[in-house]
Amino acid sequence: VDLGVSLVEIDLPPGEDGYKTAVGLVDKLRSSCGSVASITGIEWAFPEGGNKLDTLAVLSFQREILASLPVRQIWWVPSSATERFILGVPDLDSWFSLRLHLTEVPPPPAEAVQEIERTDRKVVSVAEARSIARRFWERLEAARAQNVPEERIWAELAQPAVDALRSAGLELEAETILARVSGAREQLERRIEQLRATRGPDDPEVLSLSERLARLLMDQGDFAGARRFEERVLEARMRALGEEHPATLTSMNNLASTLWAQGDFAGARRLQKRVLETREQELGEEHPDTLTTMNNLASTLSAQGNLGGARRLQERVLEARTRVLGQEHPDTLTAAGNLAGTLGAQGDFAGARRLQERVLEMMGRVVGEEHPETLTAMNNLAGTLRDQGDFVEARRLEDRVLEVTARVLGEEHPATLRAMNNLGATLAAQGDHAAARRLEERVLQVKMRVLGEEHPDTLTTMNNLAETLRDQGDFAGARRLQERVLEARIRVLGEEHPDTLTTMNNLAGTLGDQGDHAGARRLQERVLEARSRVLGAEHPDTLRAMNNLAATLSDQGDFAGARRLQERVLEARARLMGEEHPDTLKSMGMLALVLSQTGDREGALRLLRRCLAGLRKVLGEDHPDTVAAAEYLRNLEEQQ
16 A cells, blocks of 8 residues: 655765764755655764764754654664663653664674774763763663673763763762772673683674773773783784774774873884874875874873974864864864963963963853863963963963852862862962962862872872972971872882872972982982983983982082083973973073082073073063072172
């Protein structure tokens, strides 16, 4: 019987931009009024490894249009993807009725591989994130009552919620969910070992579960455990698929992220360069995956101290994203923010400020003035203003960030605590150490209670408070905190992790303040040796360690030794960063001090005048560093 109703088959394109997918679907449905539409391809349009929150969120924003169209729609969703599809889009399932379960899942088309890069995670709003998390809490007990395995609860309920919460800055709420799925790790490990024993290490399910477990371990902070499983997956994929297969590249990139988290920047760089070379060759220079890899490699180069290389890559990413996506696309704004950070690290505070002001203005317009990304942009700009010595404007912005985060997220939310900590840094720079101390003590108290004494964020706050105590002259109190931080970081991260070495360096400074120059020197020599070996002799952190050791040698009266180190630091900084970089100018001032101590007054005056001219040009007359250099020069000239 012909009822006069036509069937329209719509196959969603694989791996396409989410906005194009959703808009294209609406257009096709509008042209099919009165028909029945059969919609397939959902599993490839929103693939297992793809940025589901990005694509599905766009589809969710179109849901009222989809529901209002006079077209009866049948969406074909494989059972394996149903839960992820529903969890990925808050309230989208309220527009659908699940009618039928099919068990057969077709093989993916060869061109449909899409990846999520962990270092370029999509940010969603607080409301979206909490809506996704709400589904976890609503379905958790029912899933356990039905004896759903913990590893499935992690993959299908918890992981999307944790991703969304963290992307919105809701770290404590993500930690709460992680605590409720603590059994997932043990179940995943048992299941992986069972399958390895029966099917072999290269079995696809073994690899898929190993990736899930590695991701869980990363979220729990067990980087060494995550690395073991990621190395297994990469080796298996290279054997089975070859080095240039998209799945192999995904594994390579994930392992690089874990190495980065461990502080193994050289290892991360090697992997990221291989991924980038392959993607440029296979996908082209402007493919989103290529640009994401380029951005990740730039971050690694920056961590290694290669700021020039990082800047060149970031400029390429920004130019391509601006041309392809437009100036106001979130990925373009992220690229602009990354480049601004590198400009600031190079001492180009004016250039960084211009970019950050653009990012802040566009973020406020695109996602709203109180969105976490807008507040992050505001905080970054405040940091640059602080570097420029504009403490009043920096404090105004940080007060605004703190007010909004406390009101929207609560006083104990991680974003609020970060805002409090940043404001404390500006207060300390203004000389209000008592107010800075009060803020840092509040932050530390909350983090110790919520996260525990050895959580990385807690240790960072403890370290910041110790520096404020030093500024106040409470060297004993500072030393006690720094010794606790150092002991915990050595035990958890190892002696040569960058954070451990930073703590060791800070403790050395406090020992010097207490007059224990011999103890300070021993620690600084350990830091310098480790940084030279791990990072290279000319890495910014190595040069900083050399500079600190030189100051201690000077305090011990070893002016010749101090001068040799300071000259090495100045030569390297001038060559690598330029004569007008703030760090280079700081080295000039330090060397001038040593020259005056060794009786080379004329040499000290010449260097100080160059230093002061550079500071006036780069930082301005009123910057604290400029004022201090001018006063020192004046005192030295008066000694004639």
